[in-house]
Amino acid sequence: MAAPFSLVCCGQEKDSDKSVIVQFSNSNIKNADKLDFTMFKNTDENNPRKKSQRILVAESDRLSYVGCNFGEGSLKCNNLCKYYVGVLNKQTMKMEVHSAQLFNMQPSIPGETTVTAKSQDTTLSYREKVESLIEVFGTKKQKRALNSRRLNKVGSDTLHQAVTKAANTVIDQKGLEALQQEVAKTESQGDVALHLPPINKDADRPETVYLFEDLLSPVEFGALEEAGSTMAALTCEDLQKMRDGGCLSVVKVLEDMPTEDGEMRDKTFRCAYYLSLLLKLARHKNMTRKFAQEDGCPRIIQNKLLKTFTVETYKDGRVNNVVSASMRVKLAAYSLALLLHMAHMTADLTLLHRDLQITEARMIEVAKSMGLTLIRPPKGMAAKQELRDEHRRACLVLPLIKYDQLTERQKRKKMH
Incomplete structure (x- = not known):
């Protein structure tokens, strides 16, 4: 044994x-x-x-x-x-x-x-194989064209080396941190259209222009069931804390939500929780794995926020997830699209830009890029309905509006 x-x-x-x-x-x-x-x-x-x-x-x-x-x-x-x-x-x-x-x-x-x-490097592309055949069996005209292409390639490689050397010189003289700040500033002034949600060009209804599934997939929406029930149980004190914490848009939607449709209420509560995460992320510089854990954020939502609204950078031997200036624009666009689905295709831009901590001009630029109709009530009605009418609103109406981007062009001086 x-x-x-x-x-x-x-x-x-x-x-x-x-x-x-x-x-x-x-x-x-x-x-x-x-x-x-x-x-x-x-x-x-x-x-x-x-x-x-x-x-x-x-x-x-x-x-x-x-x-x-x-x-x-x-x-x-x-x-x-x-x-x-x-x-x-x-x-x-x-x-x-x-x-x-x-x-x-x-x-x-x-x-x-x-x-x-050498045997590993012989995996040539189709063009390289054709060039080798021309070099052996090609006509004189084909060989001259081949030599011309190779000379142009050598010239481009020399130019690339010169540009790389100049870039290294600028980095040594100016410093890497100063250049990164300039890049971040330039990035913040970049094209807003690159960070908009996917648009359905064949949409026949306002609800199908920016599809809800592109903002929250069915699996992600299902994972927010418990978080939605938590939002439904908020008291007046909790809403006041959210208002003080920079979630004015979420509180406004919850206060104006109808009480009849149970299915619509459940969807609004789930979207309100997700919108609060987007607003919270917009006020952070970096996102860690512990983001919104105290609020009961599901892991699938954390991964979505990491992949969609952060940029990976390498610093001090670690990989960091940074919320850059362009990602803040993307957060503004997705938050606005989600708010349209929650509030019958109408959104308060004034509250939203305060929650996102961006300028009103930047928020209006995002709304114009999405083709929304901007609404601002007359000043004479402000006395009746207090300051709420001073807020600028955006509404999604078909057909979408295409705004003209007016750019000032300086005339070139003629050389005499």
């Missing part, structure tokens, strides 16, 4: 402490004890994409083998599965379980490295 043994888990291990399982691509190694194994790691430990890169080398008297856990020669199963190795201690009869990673060892033959690299 076999002796009983117990399992001992070694816990979470670092990449450098993981056990190694190797397989040889050419054959099975009979005398594995005679191999000398050496592990090399990437020196850039601050880069999260490179700090786990490893190269394993096995040397024998006749041949050397090389394997790595990155690049084309690595095994994809390391990213899909976790492997563990059990080591039995015969004295204590306890089996220790260690995490492991797999390496595919390929023979490295001296003198054949350049041949292998």
Whole structure:
């Protein structure tokens, strides 16, 4: 009868402490004890994409083998599965379980490295193959055209090197932070149309111009069920806290919401929660994985916000999700489209630009880019209906309005 043994888990291990399982691509190694194994790691430990890169080398008297856990020669199963190795201690009869990673060892033959690299580089495109045929079998006219194209290519490469050198000189003189600030300022003044929601050009009703499914997919809308019930249970004190926290548009929609249609109320509550997240994100510079966790934000909504409204930047050895100036414009456009679905294709631009903390001119520019009709009541009615009539509103009416962008052009002086 076999002796009983117990399992001992070694816990979470670092990449450098993981056990190694190797397989040889050419054959099975009979005398594995005679191999000398050496592990090399990437020196850039601050880069999260490179700090786990490893190269394993096995040397024998006749041949050397090389394997790595990155690049084309690595095994994809390391990213899909976790492997563990059990080591039995015969004295204590306890089996220790260690995490492991797999390496595919390929023979490295001296003198054949350049041949292998050349064979990999011979994957030519269709145009390069045609050029090689012209070089051998082409007519004189075709060969002259080929030489002309190659000379132009050399000229463009020289220009690219000159531009790169000039850019490096500007960075050294002016500083990277100052250039990033200028880029952010220029980006904030960029084309608003690039950040609008998808538009349905064949729409026959206002509700189908900016489809609700493009703002919230059915799966994402279903994930907001619990959050919508939380919004439905808000008290007057909670609404006042939201008003003080910069969610005037959400409070306005909740106060004006009808009480008859139960299905419409449920949809409005879910959209109100999602809109509050967009307004909250617009007031942040960076977004972390802990964003809105205290409010019970579903993970699928967090991932949507990360992918749609943030830009990945690399700084101090970490990948940060930044809400740039262009992403704030995108947040304004998507918030406006969502607010139209919530308030019968009408939105209060004054409240929305205050919630997003952007200028009213920028908010109007977004509304004009979306083709909305701008409404501002006469000043004489302000005494009757207080300051609410001073708010500028936008309404989606078919056909959409195409505004003319008036740009001042300076006349060029004629040279005499």
